[in-house]
Amino acid sequence: MSAHEPFDLIIAGxxxxxxxxxxxxxxxxxxxxxxSVRVAETYGVAQRGGAVFSQIRLGYDVCGPLIPKKTxxxxxxxxxxxxxxxxxxxxxxxxxxxxxxxxxxxxETKMGRQPSLDLPTIRTELERLGAGSIEEVDALAVAxxxxxxxxxxxxxxxxxxxxxxxxxxxxxxxxxxxxxxxAASLPNNLLSLARGAGR
Amino acid sequence: MTLNPxxxxxxxxxxxxxxxxEAFARGAIEAxxxxxxxxxxxxxxxxxxxxxxxxxxxxxxxxxSVNEKVAFDVATGASFSGARALVVTKHVGLNVAADSLMQxxxxxxxxxxxxxxxxDPGGISSNNEQDNRLYxxxxxxxxxxxxxxxxxxxxxxxxxEISESLKVPVLIRSVTRLAHMTSALTxxxxxxxxxxxxxxxxxxxxxxxxxxxxxxxxxxxxxxxGMLDAFGVDTWxxxxxxxxxxxxxxxxxxxxxxxxxxxxxxxxxALLKVSSVNPxxxxxxxxxxxxxxxxxxxxxxxAYLEEGLLLEAAAMGKLVEVRGxxxxxxxxxxxxxxxxxxxxxxxxxEGTPPRxxxxxxxxxxxxxxxxxxxxxxxxxTTYYALAQAFDNLGINDPIxxxxxxxxxxxxxxxxxxxxTMTSMGASMGTAAALAELNPHRKVIAVIGDSTMYxxxxxxxxxxxxxxxxxxxxxxxNSVTGSTGQQPHPGSWQNSDARTLVPIEDLGKAYGLxxxxxxxxxxxxxxxxxxxxxxxxxGPAMVVSRQACALEPSEIGRRAIVATIDEALCDGxxxxxxxxxxxxxxxxxxxxxxxxxxxxxxxxxxxxKFICPPEAISFVRxxxxxx
Ligand code: SF4
Ligand code: SF4
Numbered sequence: 001m002s003a004h005e006p007f008d009l010i011i012a013g014x015x016x017x018x019x020x021x022x023x024x025x026x027x028x029x030x031x032x033x034x035x036s037v038r039v040a041e042t043y044g045v046a047q048r049g050g051a052v053f054s055q056i057r058l059g060y061d062v063c064g065p066l067i068p069k070k071t072x073x074x075x076x077x078x079x080x081x082x083x084x085x086x087x088x089x090x091x092x093x094x095x096x097x098x099x100x101x102x103x104x105x106x107x108e109t110k111m112g113r114q115p116s117l118d119l120p121t122i123r124t125e126l127e128r129l130g131a132g133s134i135e136e137v138d139a140l141a142v143a144x145x146x147x148x149x150x151x152x153x154x155x156x157x158x159x160x161x162x163x164x165x166x167x168x169x170x171x172x173x174x175x176x177x178x179x180x181x182x183a184a185s186l187p188n189n190l191l192s193l194a195r196g197a198g199r
Numbered sequence: 200m201t202l203n204p205x206x207x208x209x210x211x212x213x214x215x216x217x218x219x220x221e222a223f224a225r226g227a228i229e230a231x232x233x234x235x236x237x238x239x240x241x242x243x244x245x246x247x248x249x250x251x252x253x254x255x256x257x258x259x260x261x262x263x264s265v266n267e268k269v270a271f272d273v274a275t276g277a278s279f280s281g282a283r284a285l286v287v288t289k290h291v292g293l294n295v296a297a298d299s300l301m302q303x304x305x306x307x308x309x310x311x312x313x314x315x316x317x318x319d320p321g322g323i324s325s326n327n328e329q330d331n332r333l334y335x336x337x338x339x340x341x342x343x344x345x346x347x348x349x350x351x352x353x354x355x356x357x358x359x360e361i362s363e364s365l366k367v368p369v370l371i372r373s374v375t376r377l378a379h380m381t382s383a384l385t386x387x388x389x390x391x392x393x394x395x396x397x398x399x400x401x402x403x404x405x406x407x408x409x410x411x412x413x414x415x416x417x418x419x420x421x422x423x424x425g426m427l428d429a430f431g432v433d434t435w436x437x438x439x440x441x442x443x444x445x446x447x448x449x450x451x452x453x454x455x456x457x458x459x460x461x462x463x464x465x466x467x468x469a470l471l472k473v474s475s476v477n478p479x480x481x482x483x484x485x486x487x488x489x490x491x492x493x494x495x496x497x498x499x500x501x502a503y504l505e506e507g508l509l510l511e512a513a514a515m516g517k518l519v520e521v522r523g524x525x526x527x528x529x530x531x532x533x534x535x536x537x538x539x540x541x542x543x544x545x546x547x548x549e550g551t552p553p554r555x556x557x558x559x560x561x562x563x564x565x566x567x568x569x570x571x572x573x574x575x576x577x578x579x580t581t582y583y584a585l586a587q588a589f590d591n592l593g594i595n596d597p598i599x600x601x602x603x604x605x606x607x608x609x610x611x612x613x614x615x616x617x618x619t620m621t622s623m624g625a626s627m628g629t630a631a632a633l634a635e636l637n638p639h640r641k642v643i644a645v646i647g648d649s650t651m652y653x654x655x656x657x658x659x660x661x662x663x664x665x666x667x668x669x670x671x672x673x674x675x676n677s678v679t680g681s682t683g684q685q686p687h688p689g690s691w692q693n694s695d696a697r698t699l700v701p702i703e704d705l706g707k708a709y710g711l712x713x714x715x716x717x718x719x720x721x722x723x724x725x726x727x728x729x730x731x732x733x734x735x736x737g738p739a740m741v742v743s744r745q746a747c748a749l750e751p752s753e754i755g756r757r758a759i760v761a762t763i764d765e766a767l768c769d770g771x772x773x774x775x776x777x778x779x780x781x782x783x784x785x786x787x788x789x790x791x792x793x794x795x796x797x798x799x800x801x802x803x804x805x806x807k808f809i810c811p812p813e814a815i816s817f818v819r820x821x822x823x824x825x
Contacts, residue, residue, distance in 0.1 A: 014568070024216075027381050031216050039381040042323075051568050062460075064453040065380045068537045085565050106568045110785050111775065114566040125564075 007167045008067045011054040012086040013078030014104050018153035021180070022076070023054035025157060029168045029176035030058050040065035051082055058167055076160050078139075078153060079104050080122045087129055094132035098159050100139040100152065135159065142195050150185075151192035158196020170197055202252035209389050217384040219377040220245035222348040223287075223315055226355025228253060231390040233282035233310070235261040236270040238653065239682035240289030241324040242378040243317035247287045248683070257389075263685055266623075266653040271296035274312055275303055278368075279404050280396040282310040283359055290318040290331050291622070295654065297334065303368055304338045305406030305416055309399070311363035313355065317373045320499040320534035324375075326603075326622070328532070330501035332448075335370045335477040339416050341423035342370040342476035343432065344449025348384045350474065351377065354432065356387065361426050365419040372476060374499050376534065377450045420478055427475040433483050437469035443547055444491045446471040446484075446508060448498035451535050455497045458540040464548055479507045488512055488519055495547050496523035499535050528553045571608065574782045575753070575801030577676050577719035577745035578606045582614040583778055583809065584722060584743075585643070585672065588729035597641045598633050602626035602655070604647035605681040605747075606674045613779040623650055627658020627671070634667045641733055643670045648702055649679035649687045656705060662738050663709045670732045671711075671740045673702050674719075676747040684750050692750070706740035713737070719745035720805040748801055757802030760820040761795045767814035768792045778809045 009026070013019035023039050030037035035058050042053045055067045072090040077083025077099040087097060101119055108114040119136075126134055137159050139152040146155070154177070161170045173193065181189045205215045206225050217225070223246045227235060235250045237243070247263065254261035264270035267288045277284035288296065293316050300314070316334070319325040335342030341361050345351040354371060362369040406412045427433070437444075445468055447455035452472040459468055471487045473480060488494070488511060496505040502525035512519045522528035528543045529535070546553035572579045589597055601607055601617035602625065609617040619629055630644035644662075646655050651673055662669050677691060678684040686692045688700045706714040713735050715728050725743060732739035746753050761782065770791040774783045782799035783806075786792040797820065806815050 024381070028216050031214065031383055037216075037382060040376060041379060041381070050570050060457075062453055062456040064457050064535075064537050065376055066537050068461075068541065081565065088565070106566050107775070107781065107784065108569060109566045111772075112785075115564055117564070117566065 005167070006060045006063070007058045007165075008072045008074070009056040009058070009166075010067065010072050010075045010086050010090055011056070011078065012075060012082040013052050013153075014082060015050045015052055017052070017078045018150070019052045019054060019078050022078070022153045022157055023056055025173065025176045025180050026056055026168065028180055029172040032175055033168055033172045035059050035167065036061070038063060038065045051085070053082070053086060074098070074163065074165060076156055078156055080119060081105065081117055084117065084122050084125055087126055087131070091126075091129050091131060093130035095130070096163065096165065097126055097131050097134045098156065098163060099134055099136050100156055101136050102138065102140045102152070135163075137196070139196070143192055146192040146195045147188040151188055154189045154192040155196035158193040158198075161193070162197045202249060206249065207253055207256055208386065211386045211388065214383040214385045216381060217348060218245055219348055219351055219373065219380045219382075220317075221249050222351040222384050223355055223371070223373065224249035224253065225384070225386060226352040227285045227313070227359075228257065229352065229387050229389050230311070230356045230359035231283055232285050232359070233259050233396065234274065234277040235259070235285040235287065236264045236273050237287030238264055238267050238270055238292055239679045239685045240292050241682055242319060242375040243287055243289045243292075243315070243373075244682045244685070245378070246315060246317075248685075250285070263687065265688060267292035267295040268299055271299040271303075271314070275299065275308075277396070278308040278310040278312040280310065280398045281394060282396045283363070284310055284312050286312070286314045288314065288316055289325065290316055290329050291325060291327065292316075293331055293334055295623070300334065300338050300368065302406055304340050305409055305412035306404055307366040307415070308362070308368065309366070310396075311359035312368045313358045313362055313371060314368060315355070315371045315373060317375065317378045318500065319375050321375075323534070326620075328500050330499070330503060331370070332372050332476045332503045333501060335372075339420055340368050340370055340477065341365070341420065341427070342372060344372045344474050344476045345377065346450050346452040346472065346474060348380070348382050350432075352384065352387065354474065357430055357432070361423055364426070365422055367416065367419045370476075372449065374450050374534075424478045424480070427478075428480065428482070432474040433480045434472045435469070435483055435487050437487070438466065439490070441467055441469040442490065442492045443467060444469040444471060444487060444494040445544060446473060446487065446494055446496045446504060448473050448476070448496075448504040451497040451499055454535050454537050454540045457537060458544045461541055462545060462548065464544070467548065468544070473504055476503070479504070479511075481511060484508060484511045485515060488515065488517055491519055493520040493547055494522065495528060495543055496521060497529070497535060497540055498524065502531075522547060522553070569611065571611070571779055571781055572605065573748045574780050574799045575748035575803040575805070576605070577743065577747070578608070578674050579778065579780060580719045580722055580745075580805045581672070581674055581725070581743040582609050582616055584725035585729055586614065586616060586777075587726040588733060591726060592730055592733060594641050594733065597643060598637060600626045600630040600633065600642065600644045602644070602646040602650050604650050604674070606645060606647055609645065613776055617645065622654075624654025624658055627655050627662060630669045630671075631658065631662050631665060631667050634669045635665075641670070642668065643672055643733070645672045645674060647680070648673060648675040648677065648689055651702055651705070652687050652689065659705065660709050663711050666737050668736055669738050670729070671706070671738065672729070673740065673742045675702055675742050675744040676750070677744070678747050678750055680747040680749070684747055703740070703742050706742075711738050711740050713739035714742075715740070716742040716744055719743045720803060722805065722808045748803070753801075757804075758819055759802040759804065759817040760797050760800045761802070761804070761806060761815055762818050763792070763794055764814045764816065765792055767812045769812050771811055773811055774806060774809060774815070778806060780806060
């Protein structure tokens, strides 16, 4: 990809899922590939379990860190409800969604005091929003096979790096993880990435 | 946050990935800053965190001050000693230091003194969205507003140069989206160590009498215009034929450029980027305005540049339509959003009035995520005990005055207990008057430890002095919790080289007749002590103490986990509706009972006594939570 072919990406998840790590890995991979990058993170207070939302903008000459509405070509969904929340506002018609299928419902929903959303409903809603493709992955199951639940985010990065339109190479993502992850968790992370990418 | 060691490298290397706030810190390092201080506050905190980690390695001084005024005065002392000094604050923090700023501006300082104010357009993590460029105008000091990480680093260096050569404090205005943007940063060279500090006793350091210094200040500002012009921080992109223009202040330049690119009108729209906030680049503004019929101004919060352009146009005797936040072409509140700028520019290009952006419709069907105290948070048990104390004493119309910190979540379920919250430390004075004017009601002022040190102490003194019947409940979790566990004068996390000043010692020294300290998790004791305090007729202080659950030494400390006996749990939901620890979730079997999510539970055991049928007990766990 040339440095002047802009590409936007959103990561949607909840606190504790490692979405900040995921956006850091992508930003670092872009830097390694010489592609300009700007990331805006939005997260609640320090607490666990709040919504986390990263906007990643690649290959622009100059741009703000915020993605315009209804223009995002690719959403990496670490949690389905959060994915739908961001897709509603940002997904471009025909945009792609890579979706971890493990729902983490807010407490009020678990208590039956707020509407709940199941996977089929989320899928239908994403289609109604004009999603061009929805790739579903049980990232938790893959991560558990690769060594632990904690790397479900990295499994998703693996899936992401195998998406055709995603402008960064698998090798750059590997190098970036080598730079970003703690040494002790590196083998697990690299295995999870490979599994996610189907390698 | 952990320090990226590349930020300390003496010479330029490959660009590194950095946060906007790290770029400001690097700029100060490159300028050879000798003393940096501030008070934690989102979105500014990471600047000082980076400098505090860098300081011992590079051999300068960096530390948290008790509040922003103290920080400003500390920096003043450093500057008077000839040292380069930095003050870091969030926008509202500069209000606390404003008294000092409005007088130091008149003094010929020695070492460069730079203030970085991170404004929070839209109030994403603040009570307001004030625009601190207006402080620069009021104080008549030079001010800069960077648009990228590179400029954040470079303009911080420049700010020190201007400050030192003109002997005047310089303000840098940043915004949340720059502070918390991650992007590539290219480094400059670190300047050789600055001259050794020395306080010159042969002169006086005061603005009094202020008239002559005021004249000198205005002269400095005129000289600043020349320096800023020479630095070339402002840019004008034009092919000389455009009739339309877009002018952007600081970070908003990114939105302006993006809008021009998106609408592909680069050949039709002249572009002015203004990074010198005060004084505005008048000559460049004139050149920009000269050929134009219409201009859109993009900036965050106030119509500062917009008004500047209007004034300049009037002074030129030029008729030009200036659109922006003031004219209504862009929303007059909230942060700048890319779609709004595109719409407003589109309208300008078409000659039509702008479509005013509507609120984005939020689909009702997506469940919200309510924020709550962390599992293992001491504030939860303190509020729980306070509610119990009210119940036990039959108090049904208490006045509970809040303050600023994590405990502000007491406004929300399950406690819904707080009734007021304004500025840092305001709980003390507010409670004083509420107690005086509502003599038949119980008044409780809830304040955090860090907030008490910051701005609560004078008000506490007043409560004590006036003998007002206020119960001061200090939520003491030993750190500044909400900004990421920074230490303060009562933190045991400080090194041995610092004297600890516990809150209860303040209460005693100030003469409060009732002062008690109790562990926040002690739900057998805490309600009774609160009842005693509430029943006393003078001022009383209860310090509820337990380290923040996110304090590093707390994490993973306990080898037990709560568990619920399914046979005993009767589904009363007291653990969720009255206590609300996020570790409690409906049991998977869907029979209306509750279970504990082991990964969420910190093993704090604070919930031991909150379950009516006593279904909660504790078992050992093999691996502690992370
Ligand atoms: S960060 Fe600390 S003080 Fe804030 S809610 Fe969590 S445990 Fe409580
Ligand atoms: S012990 Fe009880 S209160 Fe503490 S974290 Fe676990 S469930 Fe929550």
